[in-house]
Amino acid sequence: MTIRTHLTAIGVAVMALTGAAAHAQLHDPATPIAVASKVALRGEANNIAVREMRIVRTNDILVVQADMANMGRTDRTVFYRFKWVDQVGNQVGDGESWKQMSVLGLGQQTVKSVAPTSAAVDLRLEMNVEPR
Structure with a gap:
């Protein structure tokens, strides 16, 4: 492998890592990391932060409550849904x-x-926030 090929491969790896870091920063800084790992944000947060998420198992079924806070002064429309997954991520x-x-x-x-069934062991909160 030539030096040029090596440098090109390193450049591609740096760009991939930079893109991954930028993607990890999409969530609002006010959202705790443990909560952010359960949120799948589609687009910008637009001043919406998921401040807290409470997950309990009641009668062998998962139940979740999530608090969404608007950090800005303008009203926001949020589209959301929960995706429930089993032990292997299906x-x-x-x-x-x-x-x-x-x-x-x-x-x-x-x-x-x-959760729709007791097979659900985890969740993702998918959300899209309208810019205005």
Whole structure:
């Protein structure tokens, strides 16, 4: 392998790592890392932060409540859904449909969901925030 090929491979690796780091920074800084790992943000957060997420197992079924806070003064429309997964990461159930919710400026809303079956052991909160 030539020096030029080596440098090109290193450049590609650096760009890939930089892109991964930028992708990891998409979540709002006010969102705790443990919560951010359960949030799949589609696009920009636009001042919406998932401040807290509570997950409990009741009667062998997972139940979740997530608090979304609007850090800005303008109202935001949030589209969200929960994706439930089993032990190996496969989706459980047919999947939820997208739900729409308004979060007033400097306000907070709590969203709730229940797993479709007891096979669900984890979840992802998918969300898309309208820019205005």
